Amino acid sequence: MSAMTIEKPWQRWLIRLGVFVSMTILVVPGAWVVLTAFRQNIEILAKPAVWIPQELTLKNFQGIFGLLDTQQGLPVAQYFVNSLVISVTSTVVAIAVGMMGGYAFARYRFKGKGALFLGFMLSRTVPGVALSLPLFILWARLGLIDTSWGMILVYMSINIPFTIWLTDGFFRQIPIDLSEAAQIDGCTRWQAFWKVEFPLARAGLASAAIFAFLTSWNEYALASQLTRTTASKTMPVGLMDFTAQFTVDWAGMSAMAVLIIIPALVLTFIVQKHLIAGLTFGGVKG
Amino acid sequence: MANVSLKKVVKRYGREEVVHGIDLEVAHNEFVVLVGPSGCGKSTTLRMVAGLEEISDGTISIGDRVVNALPPRSRNISMVFQSYALYPHMTVRENLGFGLKIAKEPEAEITKRVNEAADILGLEPYMDRLPAHLSGGQRQRVAMGRAIVRNPDVFLFDEPLSNLDAKLRGQMRVEIKRLHQRVKTTVIYVTHDQVEAMTLADRIVIMRDGYVEQVGTPTQVFEKPANTFVAGFIGSPPMNQLDAIVANGKARLSDGVEVPLPADARVSEGQQIVLGFRPESFAPKGHSLHGADRSVSVARTVMIAEPLGTETILFAELGGKEVQGKMLDPRPVQPGEMLDFTLDLTRLHVFDKASGKTLRA
Numbered sequence: 001m002s003a004m005t006i007e008k009p010w011q012r013w014l015i016r017l018g019v020f021v022s023m024t025i026l027v028v029p030g031a032w033v034v035l036t037a038f039r040q041n042i043e044i045l046a047k048p049a050v051w052i053p054q055e056l057t058l059k060n061f062q063g064i065f066g067l068l069d070t071q072q073g074l075p076v077a078q079y080f081v082n083s084l085v086i087s088v089t090s091t092v093v094a095i096a097v098g099m100m101g102g103y104a105f106a107r108y109r110f111k112g113k114g115a116l117f118l119g120f121m122l123s124r125t126v127p128g129v130a131l132s133l134p135l136f137i138l139w140a141r142l143g144l145i146d147t148s149w150g151m152i153l154v155y156m157s158i159n160i161p162f163t164i165w166l167t168d169g170f171f172r173q174i175p176i177d178l179s180e181a182a183q184i185d186g187c188t189r190w191q192a193f194w195k196v197e198f199p200l201a202r203a204g205l206a207s208a209a210i211f212a213f214l215t216s217w218n219e220y221a222l223a224s225q226l227t228r229t230t231a232s233k234t235m236p237v238g239l240m241d242f243t244a245q246f247t248v249d250w251a252g253m254s255a256m257a258v259l260i261i262i263p264a265l266v267l268t269f270i271v272q273k274h275l276i277a278g279l280t281f282g283g284v285k286g
Numbered sequence: 287m288a289n290v291s292l293k294k295v296v297k298r299y300g301r302e303e304v305v306h307g308i309d310l311e312v313a314h315n316e317f318v319v320l321v322g323p324s325g326c327g328k329s330t331t332l333r334m335v336a337g338l339e340e341i342s343d344g345t346i347s348i349g350d351r352v353v354n355a356l357p358p359r360s361r362n363i364s365m366v367f368q369s370y371a372l373y374p375h376m377t378v379r380e381n382l383g384f385g386l387k388i389a390k391e392p393e394a395e396i397t398k399r400v401n402e403a404a405d406i407l408g409l410e411p412y413m414d415r416l417p418a419h420l421s422g423g424q425r426q427r428v429a430m431g432r433a434i435v436r437n438p439d440v441f442l443f444d445e446p447l448s449n450l451d452a453k454l455r456g457q458m459r460v461e462i463k464r465l466h467q468r469v470k471t472t473v474i475y476v477t478h479d480q481v482e483a484m485t486l487a488d489r490i491v492i493m494r495d496g497y498v499e500q501v502g503t504p505t506q507v508f509e510k511p512a513n514t515f516v517a518g519f520i521g522s523p524p525m526n527q528l529d530a531i532v533a534n535g536k537a538r539l540s541d542g543v544e545v546p547l548p549a550d551a552r553v554s555e556g557q558q559i560v561l562g563f564r565p566e567s568f569a570p571k572g573h574s575l576h577g578a579d580r581s582v583s584v585a586r587t588v589m590i591a592e593p594l595g596t597e598t599i600l601f602a603e604l605g606g607k608e609v610q611g612k613m614l615d616p617r618p619v620q621p622g623e624m625l626d627f628t629l630d631l632t633r634l635h636v637f638d639k640a641s642g643k644t645l646r647a
Contacts, residue, residue, distance in 0.1 A: 177371035180338050183358045184365045185385035185436070195388075199375050 030261075036254035037061070044250050060255035076256065078230045079238040083260075086148050086234060087216040090155035094212045097156075098163025099205060103193070105164060106171035107179075117168075120161035128158065132225045139226055146228035154222055159212040166211070170204030171197065206271045217264055235260045288349050288362075288439035288472045289314045290335060296343035297330050297496075305330055305496045307344065317466055317473045321483040322493035322519070328476045329444055331493075335474060336365050336442050348439055364433035365442040368449060370425045372417040378404075378428050379413040385436045403431040406468065407461075423454045430462070434469055443475040447482065459485055480520050484508070492516050514642040517562050517635055523612075525562045528605035529639065532557045537636070539605030545582060545629065550647040551636040559645065562635035565599065568611035570625040575614055580631040591619040602627065 036044055038056040059068065066073015104110075105117060135154065136145070144150030174197055182192035198205075220236040227233045235256070242253040290312040297305035305327040312318045320328040333339040335346055337358035345352050353361050364385070372381050382403055386396040404410050407427045417425055426446065433441055446462075447455045463486055466473055477483055483490050484504045492499045492507060492515075500512040511517035517525045530537035532553045536544045545561060553559060566575045571583065586602035598616035601608055602625075611627055613619065636645040 175369060175371065177367045177369050178373060180336075180358070181365070181367060181371035181432075182373070182384070183338070184336060184363060185432070186359045186388040188357070188359065191388065195384075196373055196375075 033254050033257050034261075036250060037258045039251065041251050060251040061259075064252050064255055074238065074241050074252075074256075075230045076238065076259065079233055079235050080259070082148060082230075082232055083217060083234040083236075084263075086151045086155065086232075087213050089148075090152045090159060090216050091209055091212040093152070093156050094159035094163050095205060095209050098160050098208065098212075099167050099201075101160070101164040102167025102169075103171050103197075105168040107176070117164075120164055123157075123161050124165075128219070129221045132222055135222065136225055145226055146232050148232050150226055151223060151232055151234070154226065155212075155216040155219065158219075159215055162215075163208045163212060166208045167201065167204055170201045174200050210267060210271050213267065214264055217260070289316075290440055290472060290474065291347045292331070292335075292344070293346075294344035295331065295334060295341060295346060297327070297334060297339065298342040303342075303496065305334075308496075308498055310491060310498070310501070312472060312474060315470045315472055317475065317486060317488045318491060319475045319477060319483040319487035319489075320491045320493060321477055321480060322499075324478060325495075326493040327496040328478075328491075328493050332442055332444055332474060332476045335440070336363060337361050362439045363442055364436050364438040364440075365444065366429045366433050366446045368445040370417075370429040370449075372425055372428055372432075374417055377414050377416055378409060378420070378431075381417065381428055382409075382431050382435050385432065389436075399435045399437075403435040406434065406465070407431045422450050423458065426450065426454075426458055427461075430465065434465070439472065441471050441473045441475075443473065443477075445477055446475075447477070448479070455482075462486060481522065484520065490520075492519060510644070510646070511562075511635065512644055514560055514562070514637045517637070521564055523565050523599060523610045525564050525635065526568065526604075526607075526609040527637075528561045528607055528609070530559050530561045530605065532559060537561045541604070541606050543584060543605060545634070546580075546631055547636060548631070548634055548646060551645050552647070553636065553645055558639035560637040560639050560642070561605075562637060563629060563633060565610040565612040566614075567630035567633040568604075568609060568627055570600070570611070570613050571628050573613040573615055574628060574630065575612070576630060576633070581628040582631065584627050584629065585624055586627050588619055588621055588623050588625055590621060593618075600625070 035053060037060055038058070039053050040055060040057055040059070043050045043053060043055075062068050064074050064076055105113065139145050139150050142150075144153070178196050178200070179189075179192045182196045183189065187195060218236060219234075220239075223234050223237045224240065227237055239253055239256055239260075242249040242256070290310075292308050292310040294307045294309060295305060296303060296307050308327075308331060310318075320331060322328050330339060334341050335348075337353065337356060337360075341354050345354055347353060348361055348363070373384065376384065379400060382400045383396045386399060391399075404413060407430060409424070409427055409431055412420060412424055412428075417428065420428065429446070443462075447458050450458060459482060462475075466486075475482075475486060487504055489501060489503055490507050491501050494515055500507055500516045502510070507516055507520050511520065511525075514527055518527065528539055530539050530545070532538075532547070532555055533544070534555075536546050537559060538544050539561070547553060569575065584604065586604060588600050588602055589608070590601040592599040592601075593616060596614070596616075598613040598619060600611040600613055600619065602611060603609070619625070637643060638645055
């Protein structure tokens, strides 16, 4: 693209306009949620819609934490802890197991390797919701309904195949000579992995980790089936607390959505550099 | 003492055998070069010595230890890879000291030895750079430095110069030779370049298709090639090889030219042979390398002349094939010009046509 030269200013402006329009379309729903979270209920429900907020407020946030007299609070803190425990645990396990799996696929030759890899990829083609009924029956028999462990198991099994696929690509990019050189330099195979191959694959592992974390953090469909109470309900499921039989508390829901977005956003910013390197790296692999 | 001894070493991948029972003795401090075309098993053999490939059969010993079952780290070897295999996330200093750090040498000792290696190879200005910020020649030097800091029993080189351009390759070749003179160690060096083999080796091992074709000093393999393959592989331009039949104790070429055979050639009347002679033994009168005692003259038309400065390579037809001659102290030669060539009879090679083996004592 850098070879393309734009000579006329109006062409440049046309491109900027195009970018602006498409970005607007992308950003508006998110921005609307954030705006709604800081608005008064009257303004939110006004018809015709009020596009520019007249007054911003923190009342919606105070409301969901039960800081206002008019409204009962929700166990947001408990939901947050559940989400965090489930997401972090399933991500850590998925990365640990997936990294080992990816390394094995990249470095070792074993029987049925191709079929196994294909199997992992095929498991990704099944939509999560399709699993909800069988999972529900299975989890009910195992007594895993409404437990954090139940959710951790589900997210692990979703994330491990993906992590294997991603890290396999990363390890493949690292020349095998490096591990061999390290072994000749006195390392065991294990040391060679930790001192040479692991540091070089860090970018890939970081992006795999954020993908796994966001998958677990944002997942709604399965969690809504398999969780019941504050014992295991995650933040996205908690959003449904704002719907009653005839009304929806859009203000509260939006405030909670903002609370869900913030950690994901912070995490993404932290690993952004790795993420870009990771995505392009994976792209090269094809 | 770190001699390396290979006894009936075999390598199989599944059912396919790629190295067929190699025997080789490398003496203490000897520089041995394994050379051959790609796929001849030379790298596989080296990797078996290194411990990076399992040995399917036979034994490999370093010193008086059989190392078959030992992992690379326990063999006290170091290796320079074709790709250099420098650790991209470590500086030159860290790359050099990595092996010593793994061995838990004291910090002061590491610093001392790393600095020594850097001094030998002229790496001081680059010590804090990452490999990505080095040129090909510098990376090559770091790879060699990483190999020497550990004071190994045996140095292994796997085509270390093949990624460099021609000029740098020549420089590094000299540096490797100098390094070996300075750091006396046993060396096994793999290359497909016969010039590297000739210039570096104490002894050359010529391999083809998983077999050893000949082992000898550079002079031996050049002057007394064991078979037509070695004859064609060593020397540049390659030896001319012409089919001939033994008639009246002479070799008769397909175009009727008769060449007297050396006295020690064990041939029988009517035998099909290959007559070999190097381009430097086939020169226009007055332009030959050796003032030959015995020679035959043939007048031939020059088809192509390649002037190289100190010599000119001449292409002419002999025995129904195109042969190359070397004209020393050259004068300008035009294609189509008829020249009187002399064929030096004291430097003839005679091979059996069927087996390719030499027929000279």
